[in-house]
Amino acid sequence: xxxxxxxxxxxxxxxxxxxxxxxxxxxxxxxxxxxxxxxxxxxxxxxxxxxxxxxxxxxxxxxxxxxxxxxxxxxxxxxxxxxxxxxxxxxxxxxxxxxxxxxxxxxxxxxxxxxxxxxxxxxxxxxxxxxxxxxxxxxxxxxxxxxxxxxxxxxxxxxxxxxxxxxxxxxxxxxxxxxxxxxxxxxxxxxxxxxxxxxxxxxxxxxxxxxxxxxxxxxxxxxxxxxxxxxxxxxxxxxxxxxxxxxxxxxxxxxxxxxxxxxxxxxxxxxxxxxxxxxxxxxxxxxxxxxxxxxxxxxxxxxxxxxxxxxxxxxxxxxxxxxxxxxxxxxxxxxxxxxxxxxxxxxxxxxxxxxxxxxxxxxxxxxxxxxxxxxxxxxxxxxx
Numbered sequence: 001x002x003x004x005x006x007x008x009x010x011x012x013x014x015x016x017x018x019x020x021x022x023x024x025x026x027x028x029x030x031x032x033x034x035x036x037x038x039x040x041x042x043x044x045x046x047x048x049x050x051x052x053x054x055x056x057x058x059x060x061x062x063x064x065x066x067x068x069x070x071x072x073x074x075x076x077x078x079x080x081x082x083x084x085x086x087x088x089x090x091x092x093x094x095x096x097x098x099x100x101x102x103x104x105x106x107x108x109x110x111x112x113x114x115x116x117x118x119x120x121x122x123x124x125x126x127x128x129x130x131x132x133x134x135x136x137x138x139x140x141x142x143x144x145x146x147x148x149x150x151x152x153x154x155x156x157x158x159x160x161x162x163x164x165x166x167x168x169x170x171x172x173x174x175x176x177x178x179x180x181x182x183x184x185x186x187x188x189x190x191x192x193x194x195x196x197x198x199x200x201x202x203x204x205x206x207x208x209x210x211x212x213x214x215x216x217x218x219x220x221x222x223x224x225x226x227x228x229x230x231x232x233x234x235x236x237x238x239x240x241x242x243x244x245x246x247x248x249x250x251x252x253x254x255x256x257x258x259x260x261x262x263x264x265x266x267x268x269x270x271x272x273x274x275x276x277x278x279x280x281x282x283x284x285x286x287x288x289x290x291x292x293x294x295x296x297x298x299x300x301x302x303x304x305x306x307x308x309x310x311x312x313x314x315x316x317x318x319x320x321x322x323x324x325x326x327x328x329x330x331x332x333x334x335x336x337x338x339x340x341x342x343x344x345x346x347x348x349x350x351x352x353x354x355x356x357x358x359x360x361x362x363x364x365x366x367x368x369x370x371x372x373x374x375x376x377x378x379x380x381x382x383x384x
Contacts, residue, residue, distance in 0.1 A: 001047065007032075007040040017042070074101035079108070079144040079155040084128060085204040087170035088136045088163050088243060092204040094128035095144060095155070103150035111143050120144075128203050137164045165242045171195035172202075173234070174226075176210025176218050182231060189234045201226065209234065213251055228252075 005025065008016035015032055017025040032042060077099035084092040098108065108123035109116055112131070120126060134140065140162070144155040163170050173190055175183060175197060186209060190197050198205060201220040208221035208228045221228055233249035247253070 001045065003044045003046060005042055005044060007036050007038055007042060010036060010038055071102050074099075076100045076103050076146065076148045076150050076153060078153040079146050081142065081144050081155040081158050083142075083158055083160045085170055085172060086160050086162055087206055088165060088167075089134050090130060090132040090206075091134060091140065091142075091160050091162070092128060092130045093142055093158070097127060098123055098146065100148055101150070103148040106147040106149065109145045109147075111145060113141055130203055134162050136162055138162050167194075168237060168243055169194045169196075170206070171237075171243065172204050172206045173197050174199070174201050174205045174208050174217060174221065176208055176221075176228075177212040177215055178210060178231065182211070186231050186234060189238050193234070193238050195234075207233070207246070210251065 003019075005017040005019060005027075008018050008024070010016075011029065013029060014026050015029045015036070017027050019025065029036075036042065077096075079098065080096045082094060084094045086092070093110070098105070105123065108120045110118060110120060110129065117131070120129060131142075138161065140160050141157045142160065143157045146153045146155075171190075171193070173195060175186065178186065187197060201208065201217050201224065203224075205221070205224075205226055208218065208226050209231055210218060210228065211230060212218075213228065218228065227246045228251045229246050229249040230251055233244065233246060236249070237244050
């Protein structure tokens with residue numbers, strides 16, 4: 001098809017062409033012949049290139065197939081959840097590795113009874129988790145929710161029922177260092193109660209049984225907070241027919257029962273019994289006659305001995321009471337001495353008058369009175 005066009009305005013980049021019916025067409029100037037000016041007439045042939053069109057379609061289809069195979073052929077897989085082990089108060093869940101295809105991971109969440117428990121840490125490398133603190137003999141439902149840049153997928157719900165106290169099938173034991181004979185008897189007891197034994201410490205290990213706290217397996221059990229118990233725990237569970245607490249059977253727990261006399265070392269003697277009131281020494285009795293100023297009376301000694309049984313509480317009261325009693329005894333002695341001095345003064349005054357009459361030599365014998373019956377008595381012979 002041949003088209004004649006008139007050149008209008010010519011610019012460096014775009015040239016305006018006019019059709020016979022006065023329509024404007026913007027045409028690249030680089031595609032026009034050189035030395036074109038306004039008013040020139042150019043002939044343009046227009047034809048469809050089928051070969052080039054077919055080749056272009058093939059290239060575009062190949063590109064679409066490549067994009068589809070790289071980004072649209074595979075999708076993130078739906079998580080597959082299952083129960084690995086259940087006990088009286090815990091459940092161990094596991095799932096298949098997460099397939100994200102070309103999508104990016106946002107989160108992997110665990111739901112219990114329709115409520116979110118939390119996000120799984122490192123979901124591309126962790127394929128199991130343990131839920132503890134559950135109620136005994138109770139039914140629970142669990143499911144996973146995977147969120148990616150390609151969409152959100154949910155796993156099917158898994159129904160789990162925790163065990164009864166008499167159901168020991170969920171007990172999983174890892175055996176540590178034990179004598180060969182004790183190991184065999186322990187394995188037989190575990191089989192009788194319906195529990196199971198695993199070779200290594202795993203996420204579903206519920207108890208670690210050993211008699212010595214050493215070894216790589218023991219360290220891993222302690223690191224994962226798995227109870228480390230003695231073999232007696234399995235025997236006690238078998239005898240009682242139910243699962244028992246591990247507090248009394250910890251490896252580092254003290255064995256019950258006080259030491260007997262036979263087990264006590266010979267160089268250790270039992271503590272002497274505390275002295276009673278009867279065993280306490282008594283104060284020595286006074287050898288002097290009468291009242292001593294510094295010695296308390298008999299009643300005070302008794303009170304002091306009785307108060308001595310409680311030295312911590314009545315020590316101050318005893319000292320104050322003894323001081324008061326001594327002061328009273330001293331004042332009583334002073335009063336007695338004063339009374340004795342008064343009596344002596346009275347007695348001394350009586351013969352002094354008679355002595356005055358007898359010793360008066362200046363008087364005549366006629367004036368002297370007749371001697372009285374007591375004139376011959378001296379001061380020392382007067383009886384008080």
